[in-house]
Amino acid sequence: MYNFKNDYSEGAHPAILKKLLETNEVQQDGYGEDEYSAEAKNLIKQKLNNPEASVYFVSGGTQTNLLVISILLKAHEAVISATTGHIYSHETGAIEATGHRIITVDTDDGKLRPHDISNILNEYSLRPHVVKPKMVYISNSTEIGTIYHKNELEELSQFCKLNNLWLFMDGARLGQALTAEDNDLSLADIARLTDVFYIGGTKNGALLGEAVIFNQPQVAPEFDYLLKQKGALLAKGRVLGIQFLELFRDDLYFKLGNHANNMAMKISVALREKGYSFLTESTTxxxxxxxPRLLIDSLSQKYLFYEWAAIDDQHSAVRLITSWATKEEAVDVFIADFSSFSDKI
Amino acid sequence: MYNFKNDYSEGAHPAILKKLLETNEVQQDGYGEDEYSAEAKNLIKQKLNNPEASVYFVSGGTQTNLLVISILLKAHEAVISATTGHIYSHETGAIEATGHRIITVDTDDGKLRPHDISNILNEYSLRPHVVKPKMVYISNSTEIGTIYHKNELEELSQFCKLNNLWLFMDGARLGQALTAEDNDLSLADIARLTDVFYIGGTKNGALLGEAVIFNQPQVAPEFDYLLKQKGALLAKGRVLGIQFLELFRDDLYFKLGNHANNMAMKISVALREKGYSFLTESTTxxxxxxxPRLLIDSLSQKYLFYEWAAIDDQHSAVRLITSWATKEEAVDVFIADFSSFSDKI
Amino acid sequence: MYNFKNDYSEGAHPAILKKLLETNEVQQDGYGEDEYSAEAKNLIKQKLNNPEASVYFVSGGTQTNLLVISILLKAHEAVISATTGHIYSHETGAIEATGHRIITVDTDDGKLRPHDISNILNEYSLRPHVVKPKMVYISNSTEIGTIYHKNELEELSQFCKLNNLWLFMDGARLGQALTAEDNDLSLADIARLTDVFYIGGTKNGALLGEAVIFNQPQVAPEFDYLLKQKGALLAKGRVLGIQFLELFRDDLYFKLGNHANNMAMKISVALREKGYSFLTESTTxxxxxxxPRLLIDSLSQKYLFYEWAAIDDQHSAVRLITSWATKEEAVDVFIADFSSFSDKI
Amino acid sequence: MYNFKNDYSEGAHPAILKKLLETNEVQQDGYGEDEYSAEAKNLIKQKLNNPEASVYFVSGGTQTNLLVISILLKAHEAVISATTGHIYSHETGAIEATGHRIITVDTDDGKLRPHDISNILNEYSLRPHVVKPKMVYISNSTEIGTIYHKNELEELSQFCKLNNLWLFMDGARLGQALTAEDNDLSLADIARLTDVFYIGGTKNGALLGEAVIFNQPQVAPEFDYLLKQKGALLAKGRVLGIQFLELFRDDLYFKLGNHANNMAMKISVALREKGYSFLTESTTxxxxxxxPRLLIDSLSQKYLFYEWAAIDDQHSAVRLITSWATKEEAVDVFIADFSSFSDKI
Incomplete structure (x- = not known):
């Protein structure tokens, strides 16, 4: 059974394991004060074109989301998210558990636009009987594979500034977003247009780890305390530092994202050629x-993937995910199998 | 500069890195549903002599403490700890951040006894104007190097059962406790005498990871939800599983703890021989x-360690920590340097 | 300007003030341990036909909702509510502030039915990546004036029991619900069919106060601690006790609710006679x-009320509220004014 | 049995009840937007000599403490209190329930001094492994009857400003403090020397109610949201407004505090004359x-009061509380009884 269920089915890119081995016996300070973390942060800040940025390494996406959102929101403030947003759909109420409502917006493509936010602000105006919307949470790429383009992010950024809203980008799959064929954003653009975002490692070649960036350090100058308080500060912070050191040395991060996208697009093209349509316009x-369900049943004999949504009695949308580790041969076999199964039904 | 500041200055035991490499490309389910985690849990349950136990892997100690304490306590309940307890002294209010008071007891040796708890219960009786003490938190080994003996743990366990209190053992350094020369407890004893405890990996050879054990699964049957909600559930849970798989294959865990203790005891004997006394009766x-401060100053030129507490104008207690990775040659050089510096002052 | 904005524009029913005066100098124990509170609880338990019930007095509705919901839900559990539910629409995120998601259901009439809940249970099944729905919150009367009938509440109650869900009824306007012309529920029915509910005083003649009832005391045996912890335990609990003592002596509570309904129905009939329709089928x-907006503008010169929702360019729904204190003469004048304004446009 | 257990055994000063009656049928806006609250706030601001102050009315002391502390502290910040402080000793962990540690200082007289705070700051310096002390909580009068003098409060205020600490005064018994014979502070002094404080109504003649004052409104400009979120915003806010309107019209508040003190001092003088000593130097x-226990037993036949602390096998300290409502005749009878019982043992 080959696994297309997610992009975290394998371990880490070999370069990372190699570095772990090489550095294993070197004594280092704990809690992220090691040399590898420092060097990784410098590499990232160069890419951001922002030497002033504050960079922190965190184990996973849910932890990052709850840390960032809870440090920026006051008790009565809320975050706005697409209904498909990971914080709303797959994090077990992690944000509400820090005390904050997530105000959701139904969307077709998983992306938020200024008029969505504007509607919410109008609905939440009866102070003090309602929460105060104060942050916009977006994902890039989104949970349904789409990406933000530069003009979209600029409009959203401008709207947020005008309305005194934090703009936070969940970048669990930022590597894939920034290497999509239709992408026109750079890391430096994102650093310029958001207040805070993160660069996902776990889903793009790391054993674990997300790099959180506050573009203006004064926004959360005491984030280190919160990391410790919420159990997010690893004693051996070197482990996280090494992930990003390798991912950002020689642009490995972008190469891995690009490979993941290429594998998905290869499948996508093949399925379109067979006449199938898609639930979302993913380029990642x-x-x-x-x-058709019959085809899904056949594929399920050899491949692991999620059924995402029932479309009608005889059809469902499925989710296929590729990753930095997906082998092109496996993709080719899948396409051949797909073609063969498809022809039979 | 050789580092005696802590037991997490190096990476992981080589067996763990080797296993990470070997298994790297094997596809596995995420979120702890991988084969390595399952196998590691089985190994641990065998050691506990309790096939019914629930075992979970968590990244670090603070995270483990806040998860365990917050799932077992209701809003108005409190946990009792020695003032030296890690949850009180070094976790940035992580427990209070989940809503619970830590009621502290001053002790000489970092250990709690029934009469300490009994006093607290008497002090906290004016329902509903005071919190309800409901859990006893102990560390083994303690934060000052001492350990619990079997009769002590049995008395405490019995007292807790009689008084309807949870007994929770923080085992961040359980490997060192169970291999101390004066230890008479086994993992199975601890499983029998506590409600919940954890086996620390981070400070005994793992890259990261603590194994939480609920001895009766019905005590916290929905702990998995909380792991996810608090950001503790790693997508690549295999990383944690592999740590414990290697640590508990062939009793590596105990060998590493024993080595760490031996290195500390070797230093200890040498210092006693030179006539120095100790702040606590550590066997770990x-x-x-x-x-003397002059001696501390000299040692500080070549070694990293913490000054722990001022004793008088001319003396301080320092903390020296050894680990699974401490090289005996380094210890020998330290003893020689110590002796030489000591003779000069 | 006569005020139809809400049902808390005046003070308390005179019987309550009279009792406050009469008892003012009698020394009583604090924190709800006074004789008046005890007597009031007994009166309520008689009405419930449940001598075992636990009754507590709380100052207001938001406080009651957050206390009840947070004591019954574990960290990863959520409450289901109609989108119009007070906890979702007008309580400033009070429930999320205790850590819990409110899962909303859009409805036409403000009422929840088993199939609504069933849908939610299906959506929230991907354990542990989603919260666990564990409570159903309903309001009677609802925030839009409708009420639950006995068969509806029985079906909902049965569904909740089968699915291991708490059923909690917000009775901020229970007096009005139980005296509506189409009501067929009694307090005893509600006690039998819900796990917990409250009897609203503030909106039915009290200065302040809601009476929370746990129908089975073992459901929340330590609620007293939470009352104190959340700042809900008044030192002079006698004040709350006296409200309910008077409201439940001689059924004053029901007489007041009935009067409020009659006043609204009188307006309702008059407006229907003039040909106007209503947004909801309120009987409370x-x-x-x-x-028409022109008519709203005219009425606004003499009366206070809320514009509730725009219907089209020229029409809006407004909310008119009557209360125990609404004078029939004021209603008659309003009807006359309405008729006159209506004829002019 | 006459009750000397507390200062909330009776209802309200008659002037307050009279005003409740007079205004009962006047329609007013809800949620504190009524005319009485507005007028009461103006009276208080005049007394503070600070027209810019923000004044809010809250039902009780625990609620006030948790609201003020949680709005001013960030997640990782802590409050410093005397061990006797109400927030630590009698509020069921209300502050920890909002996520914050209370760092305690043992004192003889219930008062904090700069060197106490300074010691705490030194102990809590290992960022980010410890919470950050950020607020100093004091009570005036203290929970053991003592008061702050002007020079003490000035020193503490200066120290807090220098160290960037909030200074918060719990004034549950501020009326008694400001009318003590050795008091040299005014409300205006307190407004000048603290960041936030409250004027206690419940223990000085009100049915319920505390007036919170932020001396600089920009310190907590969105406190109204928190009031609503935590269930502290009464629908009939007029009830609270009327309490303070009457208490601050014609200085009733100070007259009541003065009476309470006089009654206690009368008892105090009588007991000293009989040769008894006191646990604390209370002037309130x-x-x-x-x-002697024998005397306590005799008194307990006719009077209600708390045994506060055992002194030795044969002696205990008891707590006697008087209030605005304590009748001088009752005090005279008590003194006579005391004298008679005392002579017999």
Whole structure:
């Protein structure tokens, strides 16, 4: 059974394991004060074109989301998210558990636009009987594979500034977003247009780890305390530092994202050629073809993937995910199998 | 500069890195549903002599403490700890941040006894104007190097059962406790005498990871939800599983703890021979010799360690920590240097 | 300007003030241990036909909701509410501030039915990546004036029991619900069919106060601690006790609710006779007529009320609320004014 | 049995009840937007000599403490209190329930001094492994009857400003403090020397209610949201407004405090004349005489009061509290009884 269920089915890119081995016996300070973390942060700040940025390494995405959102929101403030947003759909109420409402917006493509936010601000105006919307949470790429383009992010950024809202980008799959064929954003753009964002390692070649960036350090100058308080500060912070040191040395991060996308697009093209349509217009490593149930049943004999949504009695959308580790041969076999199964039904 | 500041200055035991490499490309389910985690849990349950136990892997000690304490306590309940307890002294209010008071007891040796708890219960009786003490938190080994003996733990366990209190053992350094020369407890004893405890990996050879054990699964049957909600559930849970798989294959865990203790005891004996006394009666890998400031200054030129507490104008207690990775040659050089510096002052 | 904005524009029913005066100098124990509170609880338990019930007095509705919901839900559990539910629409995130998601259901009439809940249970099944729905919150009367009938509450109650869900009824306007012309529920029915509910005093003649009832005391045996912890335990608990002592002596509570409804129905009939329709089918003291904007403007010169929702360019629904204190003469004048304004446009 | 257990055994000063009656049928806006609250706030601001102050009315002391502390502290910040402080000793962990540690200082007289705070700052310096002390909580009068003098409060205020610490005064018994014979502070002094404080109504003649004052409104400009979120915003806010309107019209508040103190001092003088000593040097309405157990037993036949602390096998300190409502005749009878019982043992 080959696994297209997610992009965290394998371990880490070999370069990272190699570095772990090489540095294993070197004594280092704990809690992120090691040399590898320092060097990794410098590499990232160069890419951001922002030497003033504050960079922190955190183990995973849910932890990052709850840390960032809870440090920036006051008790009565809320965050706005697409209904598909990871914080709303797959994090077990992690944000509410820090005390904050997530105000959701239904969207077709998983992306938020200024008029969505504007509607929410109008609905939440009866002070003090309602929460105060204060942050906009977006994901890039989104949970359904789409990406933000530069003009979209600029409009959203400008709207947030005008309305005194924090703009936070969940970049669990930022590597894939920034290497999509239709992408026109750079890390430096994102650093310029958001208040805070993170660069996902776990889903793009790391054993674990997300790099959180506060573009203006005064926004959260005491984030270190919160990291410790919420159990997010690893004693052997070197482990996280090494992930990003290798991912950002020689642009490995972008090469891995690009590979993941290429594998998904190869499948996508093949399925389109067979006449199948898609639930979303993904240009990244998650695709959602709409398939007959009979075909899904056949594929399920050899491949692991999620059924995402029922479309009608005879069709469902499935989610196929590729990753930095997906082998092109496996993709080719999948396409051949798909073609063969498809022809039979 | 050789580092005696802590037991997390190096990476992981080589067996763990080797296993990470070997298994790196094997596809596995995420979120702890991988084969390595399952196998590691089985190994641990065998050691506990309790096939019914629930075992979970968590990244670090603070995270483990806040998860365990917050799932077992209701809003108005409190946990009792020695003032030296890690949850009180070094976790940035992590427990209070989950809503619970830590009621502290001053002790000489970092250990709690039934009469300490009994006093607290008497003080906190004016329902509903005071919190309800409901959990006893102990560390083994303690934060000052001492350990619990079987009769002590049995008395405490019995007292807790009689008084309807949870007994929770922080085992961040359990490997060192269970291999101390004066230890008479086994993992199975601890499983029998506590409600919940954890086996620390980070400070005994793992890259990261603590194994939490609920001895009766019905005590916290939905702990998995909390792991996810608090950001503790790693997507690549295999990383944690592999740590414990290697640590508990062939009793590596105990061999590493034993080595750490031996290195500390070797230093301890040498210092006693030179006539120095100690702040605490440690038999584990943390020792607290009381030294003249002049000697401390000399040692500080070549070694990293913490000054723990001022004793008088001319003396302080320092903390020296050894670990699974401490090289005996380094210890020998330290003893020689110590002897030489000591003779000069 | 006569005020139809809400049902808390005046003070308390004179019987309550009289009792406050009469008892003012009698020394009583604090924190709800006074004789008046005890007597009031007994009166309520008689009405419930449940001598075992636990009754507590709390100052207001938001406080009651957050206390009840947070004591019954574990960290990862969520409450289901209609989107119009007070906890979602008008309580400033009070429930999320205790850590819990409110899962909302859009409804036409403000009421929840088993199939609504069933849908939610299906959506929230991907353990442990989603919260666990564990409570159903309903309001009677609802925030838009409708009420639950006995068969509806029985079906909902049965569904909740089968699915291991708490059923909690917000009775901020229970007096009005139970005296509506189409009501067929009694306090004893509600006690039998819900796990916990409250009897609203503030909106039915009290200065302040809601009476929370746990129908089975073992459900929340330590609620007293939470009352104190959240700042809800008044030192002079006698004040709350006296409200309910008077409201439940001689059924004053029901007489007041009935009067409020009658006043609203009188307006309702008059507006229907003039040909106006209503946003909701209210039979209680909140009505939502749909009126031309010109008419709304005229009425606004003499009356205070809320514009509730725009219907089209020229019409809006407004909310008119009557109360125990609404004078029939004021209603008659309003009807006359309404008729006159209506004829002019 | 006459009750000397507390200062909230009776209802309200008659002037307040009279005003409640007079205004009962006047329609007013809800949620504190009524005319009485507005007028009461103006009276208080005049007394403070600070027209810019923000004044809010809250039902009780625990609620006030948790609201003020949680709005001013960030997640990782802590409050410093005397061990006797109400927030630590009698509020069921209300502050920890909002996520914050209370760092305690043992004192003889219930008062904090700069060197106490300085010691705490030194102990809590290992960022980010410890919480950050950020607020100093004091009570005036203290929970053991003592008061702050002007020079003490000035020193503490200066120290807090220099060290960037909030200074918060719990004034549950501020009326008694400001009318003590050795008091040299005014409300205006307190407004000048603290960041936030409150004027206690419940223990000085109100049915319920504390007036919170932020001396600089920009310190907590969105406190209204928190009031609503935590269930502290009464629908009939007029009830609270009327309490303070009457208490601050014609200085009733100070007259009541003065009476309470006089009654306690009368008892105090009588007991001293009989040769008894006191646990604390109270000049306010709480006194703590040390009495033989036999005498305590005799008094307990006719009077209600708390045994506060065992002194030795044969003596205990008791707490006697007087209030605005304590009748001088009752005090005279008590003194006569005391004298008679005392002579017999």
């Amino acid at each position: 490593n998650q695709i959602f073809p709409i398939l | 890998n943390q020792i607290f010799p009381i030294l | 003291n909140q009505i939502f007529p749909i009126l | 309405n709480q006194i703590f005489p040390i009495l």
